[in-house]
Amino acid sequence: MKFRGPLDEQPVSEADIQAYSDGTLALARAAHVRRYLAGRPGEWHRILFYRRLNAQIRHAYPARMARQPAAQARRRRALLRYAMALAAAFALAGAALAWVAVSEPSQQMLNDAAVMALMEAENTRSEAPPEAAVRPPFDLGAAGLRYVGGGAVRVGPFASAQRYVYENGEGERVVLLGTRAWLAGAAPQWSAHRAGPLRLLMWRQRGTRWVLAGDAQTRGLMRAADLATMPPRDDDGS
Helix, strand or coil: CCCCCCCCCCCCCHHHHHHHHHCCCCHHHHHHHHHHHHCCHHHHHHHHHHHHHHHHHHHHCHHHHHHCHHHHHHHHHHHHHHHHHHHHHHHHHHHHHHHHHHHCCCHHHHHHHHHHHHHHHHHCCCCCCCCCCCCCCCCCHHHCCEEEEEEEEECCCCCEEEEEEEECCCCCEEEEEEEECCCCCCEEEEEEEEECCEEEEEEEECCEEEEEEEECCCCCHHHHHHHHHCCCCCCCCC
16 A cells, blocks of 8 residues: 655655765655654665665766756666566566476375376276367277377366276276476486386376376386377388
8 A cells, every 4th residue: 555644745756765875855745755654664674775776876886966856866766677677587587487387286296186086987987988189199909009098187186187097808997197398308218117916117208297097017118108208200201
C-alpha cells in the first residue's frame, strides 16, 4: 500500500526514493519521504541499497562525476534502474531453474514409479487397457511387444511422467515411463537394475529420462530396450 500523508500530498514513488538516496530531491518532497520512512522502518534497507550502489558508481567514475553533477545524478539513477532490472532478471532466472529442478524427478523416483505402474498394469490385465489414444514413442513389434495403451502418472509433488504399456504374446506386460530430464546429461546406452524379480532398464536421450520395467523373465524385455536406444538409421540410401 502506498503511503499518503495529508490529502494534498502525492504518494511516495520509486523515483522519490531514488532521488532521496541521491540527495537531489526537493526539500519539501524530502521531508515527505522522511515521514514515509519514519512510519516504515523496514524501507530503510532500500535507501541503504541505493546509497551503496551510489558509492560504487562514484568510486568507478570520480572525476567525471565531479565535473558533471547534474549528469551524475541522472546517470546514477539510470545505472540504479539497470542494476535493479538486472537483479530482477537474475532472480527470475534462478526461480525458473529451481522450478525445472524440482519438476524433474530423479532416477530413483522414476524407478519407483515404474515398479508401481508395472504392478498396476499386471493387476488390471483382465480389464480394459488404459488410454490407447496416447501415441507410443517406440515401435517394439520387433521385440514381440505390442502397445496396449498409456497415460500420465504422478512421480512426485511437482513432477509427472508418461506411461506406455506393452504386452507380449504370452500376455506378459512391460511398462515404459518417460519424463523430462533437461538438467541431466545424455546416457543413450541402457543400463540394468534388478529390483527383486523385476528388471529395470534405464537410459537418457534427447532431454528425456526413460525406464523400462518388467519381470526379468519376460520375453522381449531386453530386446525392447535395444530397439528403443538404437540410433536412427540413415534412409538416404548411402
